[in-house]
Amino acid sequence: MSNRLSGREELFVYETRFRYLYIAVLVFFFAILLRLWFLQLYKGTELYLYAEKNRMWEEKELAPRGMIFDRNGQLLVDNKLSFDIVIRPQFLQDQKSSIKKISELLNIPEEDIKLRILKSKNLPMYYPIPIAEDVDRDKVALVESNKLFLPGVDVLVTNKRTYLFGEATAHLIGYIGEVNKPEMNKLGPGYDIHGRKLNLGDYIGKFGLEKVWDLDLRGIDGAKYMVVDANGRMRGQEEIEEIFGEIPTTESEPGNNLQLTIDADLQNIAYKYFAENNRKGAVVAIDARNGDVLVMFSYPGFDPTVMSKGVTPEVLKEIKSNPFRPFYNKNIQDHYSPGSAFKPLVALSALEEGLATPDLITQCMGRLWFGNRYFHCHKKEGHGNIDLHNGIVKSCDVVFYKLGIKLGVDRVHKYATMLGLGQRSGIDLPDENKGLMPSTWWKLKNVGYKWMPGEDLSMAIGQGYDLVTPLQLVNMYAGIASGNVYRPHVVKHVKDVDGNILWTSRPEVLHKVNLKPSTKEFMMKALWGVVNEQAGTAWWYRLDGLDMAGKTGTVQLYGISAGDIYKKCENLPELKRHHGWFVGFAPYDKPEIAVAVVAEHSCHGSSGAAPLVRDLVKAYHDKYGFERER
Amino acid sequence: MRYVPETLYEKITKYDFSVVFISSLLCIIGLFNIYSATGTSTVVGVEGLFTRQLISVGIGVALMVVLSMIDYRKFGHLPYILYGISILLLLVVLVLGRSAYGARRWINIGFLNLQPSEIAKFSTILALARYFANDMNIEGYSLRDLLIPTIMVAVPAGLIVIQPDLGSALLLLISVFSLFLFLKMRKNSLIILAVVASIAAPVIYNFALKDYQRKRVMTFIDPSLDPKGAGYNSLQSKIAVGSGRLVGKGYMKGTQTHLNFLPEHHTDFIFSVHAEENGFVGSLFLLLLYALLLASGIRIASRAGDKFGVLVAVGFVAMLFWQAFINIGMVIGIMPVVGITLPFMSYGGTSVIMSFAIVGILQSISIRRYMF
Structure with a gap:
């Protein structure tokens, strides 16, 4: 250089x-x-004595956690005041007699109090240990009036997280709870913004939005400082001010609020539908124009307010052992065979690949011989000569068996991937399931055997290896109908406490769906026909003038021959009955709302799932109207 | 004639061992204090901090050795490239700053949380030294001459401010300004600068800043107004330091630290942990080490073989100087509380690694000095 x-x-x-x-x-x-x-x-000795004898005591002022609103500003989650009775062991004068007194006064068994103290023995002595949570105002008054005789006993005011829509938003919003050691280690020291460090006893989001958006929702705790001597008595403020000047108190800063894309009214309709009919399953509705999630509900669930207060291990165990898995948001954490709801994808693949035309006529005799066995159609006597349109409208299995043979799994895999199957959508909720869209390569790698030609047939009617989440399915239909597969999201805005918008989610296109115009037109007509033609499988759930389109699906869980599906289902034990699907959208030519419902063990997609889709589309239209009408 | 060391033996004989020795000693003392500060804490996630710091120190020392062996004169455009990368990292951290999955000021790369602002401070000094090295100016710099360097420092400083990390940004600015002063600025320019600053400050304060920003500035000036408890930190820290008296309370026996009266004790307030447990004697020892480290750094600068070497050394020494001064100053209550780490001692992977990187570069300069 x-x-x-x-x-x-x-x-x-x-x-x-x-x-x-x-x-x-x-x-x-x-x-x-x-x-x-x-x-x-x-000044050394002075400060030394100060540090030794006096304790500057930080009284935490809990920051209110951010509130959560629906898309129209309806409050979903609120903080209500709650009173805990706490003791600070450092300030108990004579532990034994104090505990006895407290026990008598508040009617709490002595053993319980001792146990609580024992459990907290690793904490600093001045830490408050709760001995009774969420007590009524009478007990608060009792403690306050006896405070003089009970040094070390105090009332702590906390915010109780209250979920105004209860179970209706349980999986979506989730719940909070006290942070535990494993969580602390996992989140690590970096889990903070602007000094919001986690401490034992802090509450964090444990599930759903509360978990994902925890950093935004948690506020910054404030603190009051007081100087107390070793017996817990407060010392004069002048004494310290002399040395250090004014003692600062810090105001708590409330967390940010979330405004969701969810519509609380629609969410409630979904909740009622499942709860009143004791249906198990899930529903998700999105705005097909931008990926806004309008409804996301899963049933059975839990009461988030109770969960946030903390439940005993027994209760937790009971919930967890429920065969219908209340802790799963089935919309994203569970996957199902799509059944006939998969057929439109197969038809689309065939049309795009040029392996079928709309006027292709198939002869359905109720079953098809392939390989070494019969593959049955759900209609035992067969559909006779049937074209592709009616194949979808009437959900004829034989039509799709034949398309499956022609296409092979890999061609379908290509279009499924384009429409978001077999991959996470990236929704802003935790623990999303990927689902599964098989291919010959996948099977060889993961199962270890070659793909069998017979598997093309079951793949084509959405059985076999195909697994989807309700969210993937609704996203796929919205994608076919609107031309874009969006990344779904449930949070619209993050706002500060004064309502200033800090962050806004923007529509994000995951996949562009470029179909031949003829394919698109055919698909829309066929899906419209499912609902609006008399022969359609969802004819009973049409909405006059709203042009809803969609597809039913029924998923057999156990190896019953296809011909016997409908005959036997209602007589089976509940856990063995078929799942029902309905995925719909409206209006069919310019979709605004798309809904997927999976009704577990409801036997039929049409009667089990379609009514809710109809109700939601209607409620949406009543409330917002369709663009084309303006 | 210029003397160019060729062999490893020659390199080692010209090593400035005082810098290595002092920085290592500081680091070891720091590790002891971090162990003391985190050993019995109830603050989340501190269990593994000691080990993590140990790993960072290992990386730092390795980096130091490697850098000292590389001839800094052959850096060429590397300072600019590094500068560009650090700007990019600052942008990355801003973009990731607010997303659904958590707001973060660092980038997680597995074993350590990369803090781009630390790297930016390092690379900005290098880049500026490179800039001035090729720039002859004997009369002193006018404000116009300093336009490009000012932009070079304003970009990273601005990006750091919006993180927001006011402390690190100010540290960078003040270090660079020290370098400007070392390079000599024209008297007129300094006067203009002082006048403009004193006029502009109240105008900006009253008209350009938003309410919360004004609050932040006020807090900077008067910590007792800080809504996030910086006043409390300062208070407890003063108690901790003072209560150490002559010989301290003994290792692991600091009540302020172990009763959690003192917040942030393993990071920004590590000095008060040391002062509480080791007293005036221990604090004086530590202070002496820092003074010697800085003096050795200046000596390296004064013997450097070329202008680039001088400026790099001066820039880094200035940064270490201000960092130590402001950090210790805030712990003992003569400086406002800003989040600045104590070099070599505070917990923080990137901070420790970059501190050792600085020592490595200083060594590289020392090895290639002139012989008298």
Whole structure:
């Protein structure tokens, strides 16, 4: 490297300047030395005694957690005041007699109090230990009036997280709880913004939005400072102010609020539908134009308010052992065979690949011989000569068996991937399931065997290896109908406590769906026909004038021959009955709302799932209207 | 004639062992204090902090050795490239800053949380030294001459401010300004700067800043107004330091630390842990080490073989100087509380690694000095 300035001579100009640097270091040294002398030697004993005898005590002022609103500003989650009775062991004068007194006064068994103290023995002595949570105001008054005789006993005001829509938003919003050791280790020291460090006893989101958006929802706790002596008595403020000046108190800063894309009214309709019919399953509705999630509900669930207060291990075990898995948001955490709801994808693949035309006629005799066995159609006597349109409308299995043979799994896999199957959508909720869209390559790698030609048939009617989440399915239909597969999201805005918008989610296109115009037209007509043609499987659930389109699906869980599906289902034990699907959207030509419902063990997609889709589309239309009508 | 060391033996004989020794000693003392500060804490996630710091120290020392062996004169455009990368990292952390899955000021790369602002401070000094090394100016710099360097520092400083990390940004600005002063600025320029600053400050304060920003500025000036408890920190820290008295309360026996009266004790307030447990004697020892480290750094700068070497050394020494001064100053209550780490001692992977990187570069400069 050539450097014209590398000569030593040119550095001479700096010679004198280094002196200033040394002087600066000396100033630094003596300034700090002087101050250290002042603090440690001149004031040392005073401060030492202060540190020894006096305790500056930080009284936490809990920051209200952010509130959560629906898309129209309807409050979903609120904080209500709650009173806990706590003891601070450091300030109990005579532990034994104090516990006895407290036990008598508040009617709490002595053993319970002792146990609580024992459990917290690793905490600093001044930490408040709750002995009774969420007590009524009478008990608060009792403690307050007896405070003089009960040093170390206090009432702590906390915010109780209250979920106004209860179970209706349980999986979506989730719940909060006290942070535990494993969580602390997992989240690590970096889990903070602007000094919001986690401490034992802090509440964090444990599930759903509360978990994902925890950092935004949690506020910054404030604190009051007081000086107390070893017996817990407060010392005069003047005494400390003399030494340190005014003691700062810090106001708590509330967490940010979330405004969701959810519509609370529609969410409630979904909740009622499942709860009143004791249906198990899930429903998700999205705005097909931008990926806004309008409804997301899963049943059975739990009461988030109760969960946030904390439940005993027994209760938790009971919920967890429920065969219908209340802790799963079935919309994203469970996957199902799509059944006939998969057929439109197969038809679409065939049309796009040029392996079928709309006027293709198939002969359905009720079953098809392939390989070494019969594959049955759900209609035992067969559909006779049937074209592709009616194949979808009437959900003829034989039509799709034949398309499956023609296409092979890999061609379908290509279109399924384009429409978001077999991959996470990236919704802003935790623990999303990927589902599964098989291919020959996948099977060889994961199952270890070659793909069998017979598997093309079961794949084509949505049985076999195909697994989807309700969210994937609704996203796929919305994608076919609107031309874009969006990343679904449930949070519209993050706002600060004054309502200023801090963050807004923007529509994000995951996949562009470029179909031949003829394919698109055919698909829309066929799906419209499912609902609006008399022969359609969802004819009973049509909505006059709203042009709803969609597809039913029925998923057999156990190896019953296809011909016997409908005959036997209602007589089976509940856990063995078929799942029903309905995925619909409206209006069919310019979709605004798309809904997927899975009704577990409801036997039929049409009667089990379609009514809810109809109700939601209607309610949406009543409330917002369709764009085309404006 | 210029002397160019060729062999490893020659390199080692020209090593400035005082810098290595002092920085290692500081680091070891720091580790002891971190162990003391986190050993019995109830603050979340501190269990593994000691080990993590140990790993960072290992990486830092390795980086130091490697950098010292590389000839800094052959850096070429590397400072600019590094500068560009650190700007990019700052942007990355801003973009990731607010997403659904958590707001973060660092980038997680497995074993350590990369803090781009630390890297930016390092690379900005390098880049500026490179800039000035090729720039002859004997009369002193006018404000116009300093336009490009000012932009070079304003970009990373601005990005750090919006993180928001006011402390680190100010540290960078003040370090660079020290470098400007070392390079000599024209008297007129300094006067203009002082006048403009004193006029502009109240105008900006009253008209350009938003309410919450004003609050932040006020807090900077008067910590007792801080709504996030910086006043409390300062108070408890003063109690901790003072209560150490002459010889301290003994290792692991600091009540302020172990009863959690003192917040942030393993990061920004590590000095008060040391002062509480080791008293005036221990604090003085530590202070002496820092002073010696800085003096050795200045000596390296004064013997450097070329202008680039001088400026790099001066820039880094200035940064270490201000960092130590402001950190210790805030712990003992003569500086406002800003989040600045104590070099070599505070917990923080990137901070420790970059501190050792600085020592490595200083060594590289020392090895290639002139012989007298």
